Amino acid sequence: VQLQASGGGLVQAGGSLRLSCAASGRTFSSNDMGWFRQAPGKEREFVAAVSWSGGSLFYTDSVKGRFTISRDNVKNTVYLQMNSLKPEDTAVYYCAARPSTGRIVADQRQYVWWGQGTLVTVSS
Numbered sequence: 001v002q003l004q005a006s007g008g009g010l011v012q013a014g015g016s017l018r019l020s021c022a023a024s025g026r027t028f029s030s031n032d033m034g035w036f037r038q039a040p041g042k043e044r045e046f047v048a049a050v051s052w053s054g055g056s057l058f059y060t061d062s063v064k065g066r067f068t069i070s071r072d073n074v075k076n077t078v079y080l081q082m083n084s085l086k087p088e089d090t091a092v093y094y095c096a097a098r099p100s101t102g103r104i105v106a107d108q109r110q111y112v113w114w115g116q117g118t119l120v121t122v123s124s
Contacts, residue, residue: 001025001113005095008118011085015122019080021095021115029073032100035080036108037091037120044094046106048080058104063089085122092117 007019019035034049048069049058057069068081078095096111 001027001031001097003095003097003113003115005093005115005118008093008120010121010123013085013087013122013124015085016081016083017085017120019082019093019095019118019120021078021080023076023078023097025076027099028076028097030100031097031113032104033069033071033078034096034098034104034106034108034111035069035078036094036096036111037089038094038117039088039091042091044108046108047093049104049106050078051104052100056104058106060106082120085120087122087124090120090122092119 002024005021035047036044037047038044050069054071066084071078094117095115097113098111
């Protein structure tokens with residue numbers, strides 16, 4: 001599986017961005033998908049995950065109510081809609097995939113395939 005993330009950019013605090021992650025390969029619909037981010041000087045952290053069907057969602061507490069993860073298994077794409085952005089959301093955002101096991105997880109060590117990252121900068 002190859003993943004290509006896009007949609008990052010510069011936005012003012014309170015603004016919105018939508019990230020996309022396009023996947024190649026025939027197994028996209030059998031994979032759970034996740035978004036992670038790495039802020040300058042910090043370790044990469046979990047943001048959100050969605051099950052293979054889109055029926056299960058999971059978010060880190062800091063983005064609940066502001067970010068929405070979704071997927072389109074026809075377009076082989078996962079999205080991260082980010083609203084009410086804050087300067088602390090500034091980071092490189094990565095999408096990742098793992099074969100579904102029936103339970104979505106936040107542990108990045110369990111994700112097998114990774115995209116190249118897209119930079120999101122939120123100005124105050």
